[in-house]
Amino acid sequence: MKKVSIIIPVYNAELYLEKCLNSAFSQTYKNIEVIVVNDGSKDDSERICFKYKRNNNFIYTYIENSGVSNARNAGIEMSTGDYLFFLDGDDYIDENTIEELVSHDFGEKLVGVSISGYTYDSNLSKEELIKKIMLNKMLGSACGYLFKREKLKDLRFDTNTSYMEDTLFLISYLDSNEKIEYVTGPIYHYVSNDNSTTKSNDYDKIIKNIEFFLYSINKIQENNSGLSKYYDYKRIKLIESEFIKVKSIDIIKKLCNEYIVVSEMKTCSIENHILKLFQRNILKKRYWYIYIYCITRKFYVELKKKTRKLKKILYVSFL
Numbered sequence: 001m002k003k004v005s006i007i008i009p010v011y012n013a014e015l016y017l018e019k020c021l022n023s024a025f026s027q028t029y030k031n032i033e034v035i036v037v038n039d040g041s042k043d044d045s046e047r048i049c050f051k052y053k054r055n056n057n058f059i060y061t062y063i064e065n066s067g068v069s070n071a072r073n074a075g076i077e078m079s080t081g082d083y084l085f086f087l088d089g090d091d092y093i094d095e096n097t098i099e100e101l102v103s104h105d106f107g108e109k110l111v112g113v114s115i116s117g118y119t120y121d122s123n124l125s126k127e128e129l130i131k132k133i134m135l136n137k138m139l140g141s142a143c144g145y146l147f148k149r150e151k152l153k154d155l156r157f158d159t160n161t162s163y164m165e166d167t168l169f170l171i172s173y174l175d176s177n178e179k180i181e182y183v184t185g186p187i188y189h190y191v192s193n194d195n196s197t198t199k200s201n202d203y204d205k206i207i208k209n210i211e212f213f214l215y216s217i218n219k220i221q222e223n224n225s226g227l228s229k230y231y232d233y234k235r236i237k238l239i240e241s242e243f244i245k246v247k248s249i250d251i252i253k254k255l256c257n258e259y260i261v262v263s264e265m266k267t268c269s270i271e272n273h274i275l276k277l278f279q280r281n282i283l284k285k286r287y288w289y290i291y292i293y294c295i296t297r298k299f300y301v302e303l304k305k306k307t308r309k310l311k312k313i314l315y316v317s318f319l
Contacts, residue, residue, distance in 0.1 A: 001031045004098050004146070005081030008036045009071035010089035014044040016191055021052055023092035029099035033057045036076045036089075040065025045089070045215070069157035072142075076156065084147045087188075091143065094186040101146040101183060109179045112145040114190045120182040121133045126174045127227070133167055134230035136237060140167030144188035147173060163209055163238075164216035171220055203251050206242045210260055213238045232268040236275045240262060241271070243278075243290065244298040252294070253287050 006024050010017060024034045032055060036049050038153040052058050059078055063071065072086060083102070087093060097113055104111045118138060121128075133140040142157075143166070157169050174180070214235065223233050239261060246252055255261055265282050279288045 002082040005079035006076035013089035016090035163213035
């Protein structure tokens with residue numbers, strides 16, 4: 001029976017961590033090790049982890065806060081499994097997740113489970129995966145997949161970015177002709193954590209976020225060319241997602257005149273009519289149009305989130 005290392009980076013996840021760890025330790029597949037890397041949490045996460053120390057297959061370490069990529073990389077270095085499975089500290093998995101993944105792992109393919117709230121095709125090529133991620137039809141997360149250690153080799157999460165680092169890792173792992181199979185049945189339950197460090201309406205933080213995700217998209221595009229319109233869509237969409245965090249017209253004005261924003265708006269070619277409107281208004285410096293646009297889009301995004309949560313509740317109630 002091959003060994004699976006479940007690697008869990010944790011940052012201020014006290015509200016969700018116990019459910020996460022219980023789901024890892026209650027797996028029907030028994031040859032596992034659970035590795036928790038506490039990324040400098042300031043809450044009660046460490047005390048919760050200590051409750052599980054009696055488990056012989058539990059490994060815990062604390063590191064100074066340096067981001068999820070460093071935490072995952074530390075977990076990889078500590079792991080001894082034939083397979084690696086990434087689980088975030090505020091998420092949880094069904095009890096048969098690992099067993100189902102291992103039983104489906106044969107041939108040259110990557111196996112994974114669907115993430116709650118998203119519909120995945122049963123089989124995808126690498127190119128199809130990239131398209132869906134760039135069009136926001138799939139999360140580009142590295143969580144929920146069974147990675148083979150022998151294939152992983154020296155691949156690690158890129159610590160130069162804190163945006164789309166999962167997607168970079170996932171796409172770098174895949175061979176050009178490799179298929180991804182999504183196992184039906186078990187679900188990876190994604191939980192939105194408001195303590196997450198990826199949420200900020202601070203101006204400098206927004207610019208840094210834009211720099212990070214453009215770095216990641218450019219790295220992906222370097223080795224996976226020929227999909228320009230999908231990369232351009234993602235660039236504009238991610239810039240839009242940063243704009244809708246803004247509550248001040250003055251910050252909107254500053255952002256509309258930032259070189260990194262203006263240059264992307266000038267060079268990206270997109271077909272989506274709504275994003276075209278966003279793009280055009282930035283280039284024409286229509287600040288109040290952008291401000292109203294952002295308020296409207298923010299309302300739409302919040303409504304979409306609530307709809308997705310309702311779908312998850314209805315899904316669980318019918319099980």
